[in-house]
Amino acid sequence: MNRQASRLIGTLASKIFSRPNPSAASSSTLSSPSRHFAAAPPPPPAVFVDKNTRVICQGITGKNGTFHTEQAIEYGTKMVGGVTPKKGGTEHLGLPVFNTVAEAKAETKANASVIYVPPPFAAAAIMEAMEAELDLVVCITEGIPQHDMVRVKAALNKQTKTRLIGPNCPGIIKPGECKIGIMPGYIHKPGRVGIVSRSGTLTYEAVFQTTNVGLGQSTCVGIGGDPFNGTNFVDCITKFLDDPQTEGIILIGEIGGTAEEDAAALILESGTEKPIVAFIAGLTAPPGRRMGHAGAIVSGGKGTAQDKIKTLREAGVTVVESPAKIGVAMLEVFKQRGLVE
Amino acid sequence: MRGSLGKLVAGSLSLAGRWQKQQLRRLNVHEYQGAELMSKYGINVPKGVAVSSVEEVKEAVRSGFPNEKEIVVKSQILAGGRGLGTFKSGLQGGVHIVKTEEVADIAGKMLGQILVTKQTGPQGKIVSKVYLCQKLSLVNEMYFAITLDRQTAGPLIIACRKGGTSIEDLAEKFPDMIIKVPIDVFKGITDEDAAKVVDGLAPKVADKSASIEQVKKLYQLFCERDCTLLEINPIAETSDNQLVAADAKLNFDDNAAFRQKEIFALRDPSQEDPREVDAAKADLNYIGLDGEIGCMVNGAGLAMATMDIIKLHGGTPANFLDVGGNASESQVVEAFKILTSDDKVKAILVNIFGGIMKCDIIASGIVNAAKQVALKVPVVVRLEGTNVDQGKRILKESGMTLITAEDLDDAAEKAWNSESPPK
Numbered sequence: 001m002n003r004q005a006s007r008l009i010g011t012l013a014s015k016i017f018s019r020p021n022p023s024a025a026s027s028s029t030l031s032s033p034s035r036h037f038a039a040a041p042p043p044p045p046a047v048f049v050d051k052n053t054r055v056i057c058q059g060i061t062g063k064n065g066t067f068h069t070e071q072a073i074e075y076g077t078k079m080v081g082g083v084t085p086k087k088g089g090t091e092h093l094g095l096p097v098f099n100t101v102a103e104a105k106a107e108t109k110a111n112a113s114v115i116y117v118p119p120p121f122a123a124a125a126i127m128e129a130m131e132a133e134l135d136l137v138v139c140i141t142e143g144i145p146q147h148d149m150v151r152v153k154a155a156l157n158k159q160t161k162t163r164l165i166g167p168n169c170p171g172i173i174k175p176g177e178c179k180i181g182i183m184p185g186y187i188h189k190p191g192r193v194g195i196v197s198r199s200g201t202l203t204y205e206a207v208f209q210t211t212n213v214g215l216g217q218s219t220c221v222g223i224g225g226d227p228f229n230g231t232n233f234v235d236c237i238t239k240f241l242d243d244p245q246t247e248g249i250i251l252i253g254e255i256g257g258t259a260e261e262d263a264a265a266l267i268l269e270s271g272t273e274k275p276i277v278a279f280i281a282g283l284t285a286p287p288g289r290r291m292g293h294a295g296a297i298v299s300g301g302k303g304t305a306q307d308k309i310k311t312l313r314e315a316g317v318t319v320v321e322s323p324a325k326i327g328v329a330m331l332e333v334f335k336q337r338g339l340v341e
Numbered sequence: 342m343r344g345s346l347g348k349l350v351a352g353s354l355s356l357a358g359r360w361q362k363q364q365l366r367r368l369n370v371h372e373y374q375g376a377e378l379m380s381k382y383g384i385n386v387p388k389g390v391a392v393s394s395v396e397e398v399k400e401a402v403r404s405g406f407p408n409e410k411e412i413v414v415k416s417q418i419l420a421g422g423r424g425l426g427t428f429k430s431g432l433q434g435g436v437h438i439v440k441t442e443e444v445a446d447i448a449g450k451m452l453g454q455i456l457v458t459k460q461t462g463p464q465g466k467i468v469s470k471v472y473l474c475q476k477l478s479l480v481n482e483m484y485f486a487i488t489l490d491r492q493t494a495g496p497l498i499i500a501c502r503k504g505g506t507s508i509e510d511l512a513e514k515f516p517d518m519i520i521k522v523p524i525d526v527f528k529g530i531t532d533e534d535a536a537k538v539v540d541g542l543a544p545k546v547a548d549k550s551a552s553i554e555q556v557k558k559l560y561q562l563f564c565e566r567d568c569t570l571l572e573i574n575p576i577a578e579t580s581d582n583q584l585v586a587a588d589a590k591l592n593f594d595d596n597a598a599f600r601q602k603e604i605f606a607l608r609d610p611s612q613e614d615p616r617e618v619d620a621a622k623a624d625l626n627y628i629g630l631d632g633e634i635g636c637m638v639n640g641a642g643l644a645m646a647t648m649d650i651i652k653l654h655g656g657t658p659a660n661f662l663d664v665g666g667n668a669s670e671s672q673v674v675e676a677f678k679i680l681t682s683d684d685k686v687k688a689i690l691v692n693i694f695g696g697i698m699k700c701d702i703i704a705s706g707i708v709n710a711a712k713q714v715a716l717k718v719p720v721v722v723r724l725e726g727t728n729v730d731q732g733k734r735i736l737k738e739s740g741m742t743l744i745t746a747e748d749l750d751d752a753a754e755k756a757w758n759s760e761s762p763p764k
Contacts, residue, residue, distance in 0.1 A: 064667075064697070068697075119596060119599070120599055120600065142665075142666075143596045144596060145567055145594050145596045145597040145600070146489055146567070146569060146594045146596060146597075147489070147564060147567050147594065147597070150489055150494060150495050150496070150526055151526050151527070153494040153495075154494060154495055154525070154526050154527060157494065170696055182666065182696045182697045183696050184695065184696055184726045184727045187725075187726070197642070198642060199640060199641065199642020199643060199646075200640045200642065200643075200666075200696055201638070201639055201640030201642065201643035201694040201696060201698075201726075202640060202642035202643040202645075202646050203642075204643075204694045204696060204725070204726060205643065205646070205694060205749060208694075208725065225641060225642070227489070227491055228489070228491070228494060252642065254641075254642055254645060255645070257491060258491075279646070281642050281643075281645035281646040281649060282645040282648075282649070283649050283652075284645075284648050284649050284651075284652045284658070285645055285648065285661070286630065321649075321653065322649075322650055322653050322749075322750070323643075323646035323647075323649065323650055323749055324650060324748060324749040324750035324753075325750075
């Protein structure tokens with residue numbers, strides 16, 4: 001309670017002396033923006049989403065779109081509309097449906113989208129959201145052809161307005177404020193640990209464990225298992241390092257690629273004192289076989305779990321060998337650093 | 342040569358190397374199929390005919406190679422190292438250069454036999470077809486590959502003026518000989534790009550502009566057919582100044598199967614683990630391993646982690662199996678059947694954390710499977726997530742003898758302890 005109080009005072013103080021100050025704005029744990037600035041937009045979220053994020057669903061009338069939009073509404077996410085070509089003008093789950101993202105954005109003032117569109121059309125859906133200049137696009141779809149994603153990635157790199165999370169990911173959740181994706185909301189608890197992961201269900205394990213040890217989560221980002229994706233560990237860790245609500249970080253990696261190594265380099269360079277715990281899946285995976293995720297292949301000696309574990313440990317990260325010990329490991333480091341009694 | 346890329350550890354080639362040893366979920370095609378595809382694109386390949394029987398050989402030689410004195414006879418299996426492999430029958434080498442009159446004889450010794458190479462594993466792979474190839478007089482052997490590179494987030498062409506089996510040594514000793522040309526996906530391959538590649542290959546006699554055209558055609562194939570890797574080692578110059586793809590390895594993106602029906606029809610199930618063939622039919626993501634604890638998990642990351650934790654507790658995973666988020670009850674039943682049909686399996690561990698996957702669907706699947714398949718081994722079930730209470734209730738009410746576990750540690754521990762003793 002002391003922690004919350006001092007954060008509150010700190011933020012109030014900076015508002016009293018405020019100019020638009022990016023670092024004050026990012027302590028988005030406090031509620032509404034000051035009444036003095038009624039016309040000003042809310043400060044941007046610390047880690048991509050918060051309770052102010054207004055979300056449309058591309059593919060809302062499909063089976064997955066329907067189920068997960070219902071769940072999102074139930075959770076309290078600000079779902080404001082949906083997009084299904086040819087169904088514009090109708091209503092679904094009490095929300096207006098539009099033919100295009102641009103129309104949806106204009107009418108609903110949405111700033112984010114979640115995509116539940118089948119693989120043959122998903123890349124085009126992402127491009128449409130990018131062209132409409134949404135702040136955030138979360139693509140859940142698994143199975144998008146790599147050649148399509150390569151084009152999406154090339155287009156993403158040419159602009160700075162839109163961030164893509166995914167594809168082939170469970171989504172992003174700020175517990176208690178905004179759930180965009182397929183994760184079961186009930187296992188989460190607003191709290192102190194940021195989680196970033198390539199996996200879906202393995203992330204739920206980490207969430208479950210951190211909830212059970214009483215730490216809770218600040219924001220959880222599933223970056224997905226594809227080799228060509230919009231957001232990587234480095235992008236998320238950068239946000240976590242600056243977010244006062246995120247006091248500890250959990251990184252869940254797997255074999256294949258070099259994303260974990262890049263994260264280790266960033267962590268080392270940052271000199272952060274925030275506790276960081278990691279688990280790398282696939283230590284026992286046989287080389288040369290693709291373990292589910294398109295991005296999870298060890299070949300030519302590169303992308304092994306052993307290399308990633310070693311590099312992360314050299315950066316001061318606590319790497320656990322058992323996926324069942326992620327939560328207790330974080331609690332342990334919190335205790336060591338005097339962050340819990 | 343086929344498959345040599347896998348050993349390249351040098352940073353500059355780690356990207357192409359990454360794709361080398363995949364099987365299955367990234368479609369791999371036989372050499373003769375790759376050659377056929379390439380020649381459709383106007384890419385120079387050695388003249389060749391694939392045959393499945395000795396009877397076909399005589400006709401193939403007569404009509405395809407009327408003037409040749411020697412022909413290369415190549416076993417067609419989906420693995421590298423054929424040249425140095427050994428047949429279970431005793432015949433040494435999966436690739437032979439023989440006089441025309443000896444072709445039928447050597448083909449007869451290969452067809453229907455099992456070839457074991459460094460890459461097949463000790464069980465080897467069956468040779469259902471052999472490829473009769475023109476023997477080329479090669480002036481120079483180079484290396485060429487196209488892959489999708491994570492760093493440049495796009496197609497990357499790799500060229501080296503020296504190819505053949507020593508490429509791995511070269512990559513370590515002379516990394517500067519390896520030229521990498523990233524291609525802009527929106528512009529496509531420009532003449533300038535292709536010229537850079539040809540300069541990297543540094544052909545001695547082949548015509549430069551003809552070579553540039555060959556490079557562009559290779560890139561076209563790579564893009565139009567959703568390849569994830571196109572590796573030609575060696576790409577060679579013949580004595581009549583042509584650039585020829587003397588041996589090629591092509592991998593295709595599984596995610597593109599819906600729009601590459603022709604390519605995916607080339608899949609050869611005889612080269613795959615039969616358990617995996619069954620799993621693919623049921624649209625299950627399954628990889629057979631050698632251990633004793635069969636796993637059924639939702640989510641690739643969790644599935645890998647489950648394998649890891651089984652090992653930590655002293656057990657050995659029998660497989661990787663991701664039922665995915667949208668699995669139906671019938672898929673769960675199929676998955677169970679595949680797991681229980683594996684003789685090595687002494688216990689089954691079901692670890693489900695439902696997000697999209699609902700626990701009640703899994704539970705119903707397990708109960709139905711148990712009705713259809715005699716469960717001879719203990720089954721440990723750990724359920725969590727969406728609809729967990731319904732799931733647990735379905736299992737309880739089924740009356741099945743199941744061991745329930747609360748968390749990952751508990752599940753792995755119980756699976757290991759419950760393994761039926763050897764019969």
